């Protein structure tokens with residue numbers, strides 16, 4: 001089962017609040033309280049990647065967010081531990097997309113230093 005933005009919806013009861021998962025907001029609350037650090041890094045062959053780190057959430061949720069970002073930014077990427085890595089520099093768009101997914105923009109910190117040039 002999928003919702004309107006293409007996320008898989010777990011059918012069942014939430015372990016935390018006991019509500020059906022479709023109406024449970026536990027995951028949203030987790031997202032609102034997440035401190036996120038976004039930065040870019042130059043990788044081999046001078047390719048820039050955008051890294052969203054310290055996402056302390058379930059792997060399935062992380063995968064959902066990674067997929068959402070990859071579709072909207074039309075880029076490749078993956079998850080590594082508690083971080084999402086996206087190919088390319090997406091610092092200008094990524095905050096809006098994360099807010100759309102329920103993250104609090106006040107808790108998103110974009111770390112745009114380290115001598116990394118923005119394209």
Ligand SMILES: [Zn+2]
Nearest residue numbers: 014017024026
């Ligand atoms: Zn719940």
